[in-house]
Amino acid sequence: MSVQTMAQAIATTLDSEMARDERVVVIGEDVGKRGGVFLATDKLFDKYGPDRVIDSPLSEAAIIGAALGMAVYGIRPVAEIQFADYVFPGFDQLVSQVAKVRYRSGGAFAAPLVVRMPSGGGVRGGHHHSQNPDAHFVHTAGLKVVYPSTPADSAGLLRAAIRDDDPVVVMEPKRLYRAVKEEVPEGDHVVAIGEAAVRREGDDVVLVSYGGSMAETLKAADALQEQGIRPHVLDLRSLQPWDEDAVLAAAARVGRVVLVSESPRTAGFMAEVSATIVEEVMDSLLAPPLRVTGFDTPYPYAQDREYLPSPNRILRAVERVLTY
Amino acid sequence: MSVQTMAQAIATTLDSEMARDERVVVIGEDVGKRGGVFLATDKLFDKYGPDRVIDSPLSEAAIIGAALGMAVYGIRPVAEIQFADYVFPGFDQLVSQVAKVRYRSGGAFAAPLVVRMPSGGGVRGGHHHSQNPDAHFVHTAGLKVVYPSTPADSAGLLRAAIRDDDPVVVMEPKRLYRAVKEEVPEGDHVVAIGEAAVRREGDDVVLVSYGGSMAETLKAADALQEQGIRPHVLDLRSLQPWDEDAVLAAAARVGRVVLVSESPRTAGFMAEVSATIVEEVMDSLLAPPLRVTGFDTPYPYAQDREYLPSPNRILRAVERVLTY
Amino acid sequence: MILQGQAFEPFTQEPIRLIGDGGEWVGPFELDLEPEKLRGFYLDMLLGRLIDERMSRLQRQGKTSFVAPSAGHEAAQVGMAHALRRGHDWLYPYYRDVALLTALGMPLIEFVGQVMGTRADPAKARQMPYHPGSRELNVFTVASPIASHVPPAVGTALAMKLSGRSEVVLCTFGDGATSEGDWHAGVNLAGAQGAPIVFACENNGYAISVDFKKQTGSDNIAVKAQSYGMPGYLVDGMDVLASYFVARDAVERAREGVGPSLIEFVVYRYGGHSSADDDARYRPREEVEAWRRRDPLARYRRFLERRDLWDDAAEEQARAELGTQLQDAITRAEAAGPAPVEWMFDDVYAEVPARLVRQRRELLG
């Protein structure tokens, strides 16, 4: 156990997995001497050298494609995309090759690899350092997607991803990299992919969120507590597969649901959660599930904060489902 | 007026728009002498020559990127992506450049261009000649997306797209390119982007679909008619923006809705339609909107037909919403 | 820095040839191959040619939905196959590599099973015809998106380097593929990291209908190796011995850790791009006829006959034997029966997730 930020938890987890299994390698832009622009690969280069900590040329297609080629051979690569916004030059490798290789080869070849990417807004990065392309990955059969919101979960989910036999996209809320420190269990601490975490117990309203927006969601939850309203707060942690059981059970029990995600609204992941809730437990709903999301615009610079779902926007939605 | 297949309607519309406006050019793989692998650019090369009918090198990034560069200069390019599955090497150009150029330049530069792509399954193409990546485009702010299902609409929507001041992705259901012939109005026949078409009037159940799946949806509708059930069938035609008014009005009036799309289910476009219906008219619903979609697998080869929403799967869903 | 080949000069203006039009040896060194090996090259080319003819017939008979003609590419493909250590080195092929795969040892039933998409397809009929692969032979399953296999091929080569084994990757593609961004990204990574890989372009002058002049501004593909600090070889891909020796040198150089190479094989496809193509729209018939006159099998047969290693009898017998093997594979592939519908839901993930179990039930009840 040691107290760490999310960025530190990621670096120490990579270190312990590389120490445990020599097949684990890291590849990406500036992951070497630089230790990654967010220091998520800090010190790994000195410890494991250029063969296992590979500074790639400036090409996301090369990074993701090379990771796939290593994985089918038996290496366990952890690829870093410097910002989630820059996954798109490598998107074809991810959706056409990585996601489909097991299927199209009839199981002859598989891609047990990890693609890590600092994601989301709130760092004044404008629209090419702030995006949250989770829906693109969730919509792509063959990929798993996780999105932790705490240092401990970042460690546990990254470890699970590295040990998983399928390709896992690990999205990391960059605005929380250094926001909080907490106890991070070491050794074999694994968080199972697909399991949500209950962050607050309550039965007045269900708040479902993940990643960076958990911060604002919990702020809103605290505000509700003060008003004597008891929210049930779920941190999804995994988006593909996502914890349908936990969400449906809570939705059926409470009947009022607010879904919070910073991704653009239209055809975003929360549309899937909303549709699933209605298909499965509509009769238990006391109000329509409402979405509080990022807007259907490119991510702005000057309105870096206003773009994100704020505690106020969440509270307004809660009020609507409570008074529906 | 003349009776044409969808492929012919597209070729003649391109011809008439190129004749009308010399700024209109076509660029893509094999659009020249070959006339496109589906003959959607047939005869244009002979008529307009290599400067306006450009055979590009084998690169979708070059095709979409070049189209953008032409558009900001004042040319009106119509780019062809040979199969929608191959948009991904050019995906970064589409989502990072084309979709965002007006926004990030504060309106200084815009991208009035068209990207056509034969889409969807049913042609025994396996999973790289059958995909339907509409959700990726709909989720990308800055793009418009249309998806006709008839020869006349293919002409009218393509013409609208060419004349639109924003980038429009025109998805064409390749399995219907030659399936039917119908009267196609010529001249200035334009179908407004964002308007759904009512294909059947009824008040027992609402069937919402678009593109290739309209064929199976109408088959299912006919079967229902024979059983004395009167379906209201909407052909969305445009996905971004989509005709929320038409869908919400029908859903509120009838109360029972089935959503049909051949795209993979999870986080697909129909999840957005379902979520919106529930947010807006939940109290009028007599049953949860049900989705009949492609499966969450890569597109298979041997099960080319089974993957698609069949009239039977649609009818089973209708039965569930009717007996709910 | 450019690494020099052992026996051959990179970046020549004219394609490297070892056999003249009349079948005479014109190589700069002593030919040191066993008669069996020399005959083997021919048999492998002949098999490729026969498969090509037979599959087109199958397609016309409606027994497969698609074929990608490979006639004209056999010499380059067979030369490459013999340059590899079977089952040890890895191959990242593309859809036109019929003779390459069978010469490398892919059982006919596996190739034909994939083309017919029956239960006999080891890959469970997931992809359209001409997309084979083999775990046993280290042949990465072909994917349709052009050049998308290039970065993965480099990744495998980097993994080999890491594992310190003496394996090599051969990655093939067409001329059009070199225009894709992924091609550049992959080859550039190999050059920067000195990966043990050989890139091989089967340049048939067309990407479907787009001729080479519209594909790129360079005179040939080999010169593009300059961009990546590796040697580039321009080879007559209708000369099986030139193809074999240049490929062998490049593969062994990679094995020794000297680094990657790029080889361009100048070939031509006699048939259309695919069974769905109509090449009369973009290729003059005279051009096709002119290339057919340089047929790699005919030229190499002349070479063998000059050395009394082949004659009409041998030809007849070989065609008969190979034909029977091929027919047998087709019969067995057909007899295997159609791929079951439930296969659709397997192999998306290591285990079938709950969501897919529900969807399978939705379809199959």
Place this chain on the structure above:
Amino acid sequence: MILQGQAFEPFTQEPIRLIGDGGEWVGPFELDLEPEKLRGFYLDMLLGRLIDERMSRLQRQGKTSFVAPSAGHEAAQVGMAHALRRGHDWLYPYYRDVALLTALGMPLIEFVGQVMGTRADPAKARQMPYHPGSRELNVFTVASPIASHVPPAVGTALAMKLSGRSEVVLCTFGDGATSEGDWHAGVNLAGAQGAPIVFACENNGYAISVDFKKQTGSDNIAVKAQSYGMPGYLVDGMDVLASYFVARDAVERAREGVGPSLIEFVVYRYGGHSSADDDARYRPREEVEAWRRRDPLARYRRFLERRDLWDDAAEEQARAELGTQLQDAITRAEAAGPAPVEWMFDDVYAEVPARLVRQRRELLG
């Protein structure tokens, strides 16, 4: 086929230089430029240097969130700016082109307004600092994704060819950018179509922390032009006259329809990659110092002084004047006030769609 430059040889081993270390002219031809023009080069470089220093201070003061140091790149950038016809030719720049943009005539208030993200940003503060653009000057607004502006730049050049005007596109990028697939796709299209465009690489030896050896296997960037059938020029990018003349030749050749070129300017960035970088982690201080000694401003000042075109007094006056203009722009940009929240919903489409009207209401009531 490789097109020859007029005055310069492509593919030289050593960078093309016209000014020696001591400021002496070492060019192979008579220098024919007016004194005003010669002084103008210096003033433009000096302004770039002053902006660089001042913006870094602004960032430390918290008045902007980010800066991309450009000191060390000035000679290449100013040389290029003077090779273009202002407001006629088009420029597709990248984020480090400070001196290029101001030398081309971008008003300081526009550049500073964009950096400070206030109402003074003509682009409505949509992007992070160092992402300027200008419709009037035909400067395509900078986008963050590296090399993603290259295919669009080629598209504009093709459109020019179609329109038959005598315009040219200049497209700049760093060394790391050349590894992206989009870079290859764009440059290859230009070569295949003979587009009127000049590609310019400001090679400072690093892509953030990744040094050139890890970026690619080739000895330099210029040689990559071989892949596309265009000439590649290796130029001392700290020599403003070499940068100007080579760029001018390439631009005029493109204008005459001879075709595209690639120019590599060998430069160095004195500062970190950005205000967020810590270059001590990957660059030895001695290396930085060694390059600083080759400073482009100092060398060119020696050149001017040898011709009595510059002295301390002129230097003092120029710094004072430019400093005042810069301070004035900063004051005005700050006074313009913050960008309004409602701007967030404009310019996604030509008209604000109903969906966004609803979302704006959701936020602003």
